[in-house]
Amino acid sequence: MKRRREQARRGPEGAALEVTVERILPGGVGLAHAEGRTVLVGLSAPGDRLRVRVERERGKTLLASLVEVLEPSPARVEPPCPYFGRCGGCDFQQLSYGAQLEAKAEIIRDCLRRVGRLDPPAEIRVTPSPAEWRYRSRARWQHDARRGALGYYERGSHRVCDVAECPVAAPAVQSRLTHLRESLRAGTLPEDLHEFEAVEGDGGVALRPPLAPADDAEQQRVIGGERYRFDAGCFFQINHALLEPLVRAGLGDAAGGRALDLYCGVGLFTLPLARRFAQVTGVEGHPAAATYAWRNLTEAGLTNATVETSAVGDWLTARAGALPPVDFLLLDPPRTGAEPEALSAIISLRPARVSYVSCDPATLARDLHALTAEGGYRIASLEAFDMFPQTHHVETVVHLASAN
Numbered sequence: 001m002k003r004r005r006e007q008a009r010r011g012p013e014g015a016a017l018e019v020t021v022e023r024i025l026p027g028g029v030g031l032a033h034a035e036g037r038t039v040l041v042g043l044s045a046p047g048d049r050l051r052v053r054v055e056r057e058r059g060k061t062l063l064a065s066l067v068e069v070l071e072p073s074p075a076r077v078e079p080p081c082p083y084f085g086r087c088g089g090c091d092f093q094q095l096s097y098g099a100q101l102e103a104k105a106e107i108i109r110d111c112l113r114r115v116g117r118l119d120p121p122a123e124i125r126v127t128p129s130p131a132e133w134r135y136r137s138r139a140r141w142q143h144d145a146r147r148g149a150l151g152y153y154e155r156g157s158h159r160v161c162d163v164a165e166c167p168v169a170a171p172a173v174q175s176r177l178t179h180l181r182e183s184l185r186a187g188t189l190p191e192d193l194h195e196f197e198a199v200e201g202d203g204g205v206a207l208r209p210p211l212a213p214a215d216d217a218e219q220q221r222v223i224g225g226e227r228y229r230f231d232a233g234c235f236f237q238i239n240h241a242l243l244e245p246l247v248r249a250g251l252g253d254a255a256g257g258r259a260l261d262l263y264c265g266v267g268l269f270t271l272p273l274a275r276r277f278a279q280v281t282g283v284e285g286h287p288a289a290a291t292y293a294w295r296n297l298t299e300a301g302l303t304n305a306t307v308e309t310s311a312v313g314d315w316l317t318a319r320a321g322a323l324p325p326v327d328f329l330l331l332d333p334p335r336t337g338a339e340p341e342a343l344s345a346i347i348s349l350r351p352a353r354v355s356y357v358s359c360d361p362a363t364l365a366r367d368l369h370a371l372t373a374e375g376g377y378r379i380a381s382l383e384a385f386d387m388f389p390q391t392h393h394v395e396t397v398v399h400l401a402s403a404n
């Protein structure tokens with residue numbers, strides 16, 4: 001009794017609780033309830049009975065960490081990575097692959113309902129990744145010269161987790177990490193380089209900043225018959241085995257006169273759109289990516305498409321009322337979603353059909369709310385792709401049609 005009173009005075013931080021995880025929420029954390037409070041606990045599985053430690057109080061919610069699995073959920077598996085739990089890279093290795101896919105469908109459903117205030121489709125299919133491991137063709141590594149550490153940030157911190165083997169990195173990317181670590185041990189890795197970005201293509205792995213002449217080489221990948229060139233500095237999707245179905249889903253059966261491809265990167269969707277539409281415009285804010293998009297179109301002989309280097313919101317706002325009618329608009333924004341002015345401009349432009357490709361169900365749902373409530377669109381189809389196995393992240397493609 002006395003201990004409880006003291007605990008109440010100090011606040012709940014540090015308290016031990018026993019909870020049962022009900023389901024996985026957006027962000028990948030498990031939802032539980034104890035002592036009339038909502039408890040969120042990471043690295044858990046639905047159905048787990050856990051002993052947890054309260055780390056922080058946020059309003060009425062307790063954020064807790066896992067101390068002990070008292071009774072494992074049938075969905076729980078042994079995470080194979082020795083860094084799991086400490087490394088900030090993966091947060092779903094404790095779930096069987098089937099449970100990961102179910103949790104991702106549930107996350108999308110939850111975001112549509114709670115953030116988008118929309119009725120989710122009766123069934124949400126998440127296409128599995130052909131490879132559950134060794135699928136990542138892109139990686140960002142942190143270097144702490146003082147501690148001699150090279151790897152990913154630790155969970156919820158900017159301390160570097162020293163990682164020798166990453167089981168989700170593609171073999172060539174892992175091999176580049178191993179070489180970098182050899183330089184670190186040999187004392188030849190420059191101390192003032194704190195971050196490296198690696199990307200794999202058909203010709204090997206490019207590294208930014210480069211350490212050897214081969215690191216600077218641009219890479220290329222052929223997807224759905226189109227050749228895309230890129231380098232480590234610009235965005236290119238990480239799970240190449242799923243790109244053909246993703247592009248197919250993004251385009252659907254769209255074809256016609258004029259298409260816009262917003263946040264187009266190096267042109268993943270712009271090239272196939274240019275094969276189906278008379279006139280295509282891609283808009284991309286990163287100058288190097290936009291230059292690659294131009295090059296990729298030119299090398300494919302696609303002269304009916306242009307690429308504008310600009311923030312999408314600025315580009316659309318500057319052309320308000322002046323753009324010709326658009327038959328099909330595809331947008332694939334970063335995790336933060338579309339800029340508010342981009343959404344307003346899309347709503348004013350009234351393209352006949354919209355395809356929204358998203359790597360964040362919460363910002364997708366937020367933007368879908370605007371497009372449906374203010375723009376008069378309805379969800380015509382929704383499907384998802386497991387581009388990021390072993391993490392809570394998921395790619396979603398939503399087609400919108402005019403509700404009238």
Ligand SMILES: C[S@@+](CC[C@H](N)C(=O)[O-])C[C@H]1O[C@@H](n2cnc3c(N)ncnc32)[C@H](O)[C@@H]1O
Nearest residue numbers: 235263264265268284285286311312332333334
């Ligand atoms: C998720 S990626 C999609 C790229 C491309 N559609 C693909 O699948 O390869 C988002 C892209 O948007 C670009 N970007 C981010 N913010 C932007 C903005 N405000 N305006 C234009 N492009 C932006 C990034 O540089 C990146 O290339």
